[in-house]
Amino acid sequence: MLQAERHHKINELLKANGSLLVNDLSLMLNISKETIRRDLAFLEKKGYLTRTHGGAVPVGNQIKHITTPVDQEYEQSGEAFRIRSNQNTDTKIKMAKKALAYIEPGDIIMLDSSTSSWFLARQIPDIEITALTTSLNTIHALACKSNIRVIGLGGEYSEKYESFSGPLTESIVKEFSINKLFFSCHGIGLTTGIRESNENQARLKQMMISVADKSILLCDSTKVERRSFCKVCDYNKIDVLITDQLPSDEYRTEIGWNNVKIIETSRK
Numbered sequence: 001m002l003q004a005e006r007h008h009k010i011n012e013l014l015k016a017n018g019s020l021l022v023n024d025l026s027l028m029l030n031i032s033k034e035t036i037r038r039d040l041a042f043l044e045k046k047g048y049l050t051r052t053h054g055g056a057v058p059v060g061n062q063i064k065h066i067t068t069p070v071d072q073e074y075e076q077s078g079e080a081f082r083i084r085s086n087q088n089t090d091t092k093i094k095m096a097k098k099a100l101a102y103i104e105p106g107d108i109i110m111l112d113s114s115t116s117s118w119f120l121a122r123q124i125p126d127i128e129i130t131a132l133t134t135s136l137n138t139i140h141a142l143a144c145k146s147n148i149r150v151i152g153l154g155g156e157y158s159e160k161y162e163s164f165s166g167p168l169t170e171s172i173v174k175e176f177s178i179n180k181l182f183f184s185c186h187g188i189g190l191t192t193g194i195r196e197s198n199e200n201q202a203r204l205k206q207m208m209i210s211v212a213d214k215s216i217l218l219c220d221s222t223k224v225e226r227r228s229f230c231k232v233c234d235y236n237k238i239d240v241l242i243t244d245q246l247p248s249d250e251y252r253t254e255i256g257w258n259n260v261k262i263i264e265t266s267r268k
Helices: 003-017 022-029 033-045 072-076 089-102 115-123 136-143 167-173 199-210 249-256
Strands: 049-052 055-058 108-111 129-133 148-152 156-158 163-165 178-183 187-189 193-196 212-218 230-233 240-243 261-264
Touching: 003 022, 003 033, 003 055, 022 033, 022 055, 033 049, 033 055, 089 115, 089 178, 089 212, 089 240, 108 115, 115 129, 115 136, 115 178, 115 212, 129 136, 136 148, 136 163, 163 199, 167 199, 178 199, 193 199, 199 212, 199 230, 249 261
Parallel strands: 108 129, 108 178, 129 148, 178 212, 212 240, 240 261
Antiparallel strands: 049 055, 156 163, 187 193, 193 230
């Protein structure tokens, strides 16, 4: 069920019942209690309801009518794929060329929906590998290469990101075992680790990392110290960091202590 649809159903159920418990909503909508709590918190923030101990009630006993999908905030976090695909292109091409050294015939690889992974997909030669991805653009980039077996990982489609995510995608990903994951992120910090702009992407990338023998992060320097909403993981969960440049030796030391191989394209 889409987030907007859930929000409207919760709205209608509260209108009909006056108040409901999390357990009741979970059973009525066949959705986990964790998801219901997250939806209630979001709706309360927007002024549509008031959370109570274990449930929710309408604001002032009169539920506000939801006229537009209130989950737009989820979609609005982060930039659209088409915008990002035109940013830092030279840097992403150089990172992709370094990443190619980690792809060998016979590999089973996974590529996330980032533009960095898309640049990599365009560089991959027509060799016998299996590539799994959530990105529609990456599927198109690999489809013309006859020796590459391409597996699209479906789920809830985002027109903005031109990719799939959500619980269904996560459940599909966890069924696989792959050799190498290539992924990017919204931001990194010295002490805050690897981060994403929204919780859907954070959870999906956590799942991807969990099924990969080796995780390779492609992260250009514009993402260093960028404020990002959700934590994906600490540095000890990845094996290789490919970037154009880290800002300081402090970063190199911190990340290196986590047994991460650092490749900076700007350094000889």
